[in-house]
Amino acid sequence: MTLWTPFTVGAMELPHRLAMAPMTRDRSLTDGAPSELNVEYYRQRASMALIITEGTQPSDDGQGYLLTPGIYTDAHIAGWRKVTDAVHAEGGRIVVQLMHTGRISHPDNTPHQRTPVAPSAIQPKGVMFTTGGPQEMPVPRALTADEITGVVDEFRYAAAAAVAAGFDGVEIHGANGYLLHQFLSANANNRTDQYGGSVTNRIRFTAEVTSAVASEIGADRTGLRISPGNPYNDITEHDTHDVYPALLDTVDPLGLAYLHVIQGPDEELLQRMRQQWSTALIVNRAGTPLDTRFADLDSGLADVVTVGATALANPDLPHRIRTGAPLNEPDPATFYGGDHRGYTDYPALTTTAAS
Template sequence: MPTDDLTPLWQPIQAGDIRLPHRLVMAPMTRNRSTTEGVPTELNAEYYAQRASNALIITEGTQPSADGQGYLLTPGIHTAEQVAGWRKVTDAVHAAGGRVVVQLMHVGRIAHPGNTPHGRQPVAPSAVRPAGVMFTASGPQEMPRPRALSALEITATVADFRRAAAGAVAAGADGVEIHGANGYLVHQFLSSNANRRTDGYGGPVENRIRFAVEVAAAVADEIGPGRTGLRLSPGNPYNDIREDDTHQLYPALLRALAPLDLAYLHLVHTGDEALLDTLRSLWPTALVLNRAGAGLPARAKDVSDGRADIVSVGALALANPDLVERVRSGAPLNAPDPATFYGGGETGYTDYPTRGRA
């Protein structure tokens, strides 16, 4: 295949119950533009609807419970008001011809009480404080030591994911993606430094994967496996995560998940090509690959070579509401403005120009 051949990206594909017209999807990106109550707004609906030509929109991380929030102005999906807010988003995306899944993100220990509606201590697999600071309304602050979830609270958290998935579908979403990547709660259970439990959720690989499998099984049971995706980032140290056994842990996780017949697996690739090939061989349904920093020709080659079925892009979709049309026509792309990624209003959010609009 020529190095600039993007033809593989434009073939339709089925991801579970979701029919995609092509293979370029919008990755989840936190934008911190919901209300203080975690309710999506008309501005959020406009932003997502502008990007409806992507094969699938995976929304920003959305907390399944009050304890799942860690950042300011992120949306939730655990109150009636939040569900109604998401209905505005899904209606707008569908009216524009798109498809959208809500990403369920419980942040676990990556939180600060000042950013949450209840001001409680963060929860995590173990009481291990993460390195780093959290931006709050009063400026950057160290993240506090979290409280370890009890076994009963773990069961309740799994139920929170189940209810949130039902709420997303009630809000009109085409499905949900469980966030098991980037150092948040599901990933914390997988890791060897954040999870120091000595019960059935900690220690050996088969115990550390248990929470991820239980969440995926509960969500799939609630809304159907064909509407359920899962995002993972093997070996990603983001948010103070350490994984010493990725080549044992992630194959074991995928073997445990495979019988669920989920719609797709979304992998954030961090450079381990051998592990990627192993996981590709183990996964029975659609595989979405986010090869951070790679150009679209390299991503198209991942599809043609069989490493991925679908590819996701982040900042390119953020800065180009008409990304698909621009890429197909060879038009130049807008450059993303990192200064406006998080928080604010329409600037750097809904005001990126489409072709022919300055």
């Protein structure tokens, strides 16, 4: 079975092909530094071929949700160093996902209380949970061209900080309706300068961020996540067959460690990207059975597959799959925020047997 065949992803040697998808858990400290609870959570899941952390903001402007971690201060670096040391001590590999939420934010959730930034001043539909309860997300402030250059530098700085914190690499979040995805999508980006309008212009920001991170820490430590056609966070895309091949044409020559695709219903586009992409392709088919995902490995469509909630609920997931053991069921009520419950208290097989 291809699942258990070792594979090289950039600078990382993976012992098998089952990785942990990034999942926001809202359990960091108020200053964005990881807590001891975060250390234990990631340590428990070190048997995954690769851990991709929850979305981690590269700056104050990048924060959208309460209690999400950052990677741009000394306290952040020190907190993440405890996480990476714990994962490496268990023989694991871990990369940080850099996530700038852009317009999917609220001033009450950020350290500086400023209006969210975005490619254009277009208000997203939906509400944001804040300390004051659910609130409508405001109209964001459109970034100037000079400010966009500054945001690229924030990603560069955060990538360097991630290496200082001991991470094996960085995944750039270009999916799920956050800042990079907002630039790619015409419904969130109505700019008329070099960052808007044509496909070439709309992919420019994502390409610049990716190039900056790769040049800072090495392409073999850099991954990019995309979600073509994903409507999450009020995104509408009608030209995915133009945008994403053009984006891959631009970033593939960098020789990145991997491309991570959140797969929707467009199998034709995924097959096209498989042919177009020259390094490792990681595929996430959220909500599908494990056997369906593993079939992508056997067919060669994916080199590695990621799982989210199943890895959350089963800290020893590879061992359970190898032995045919039953799986713990995830509890959606404890996904976001809270304490150890639904976070570090899911039992491993050894714990269950001891009980």
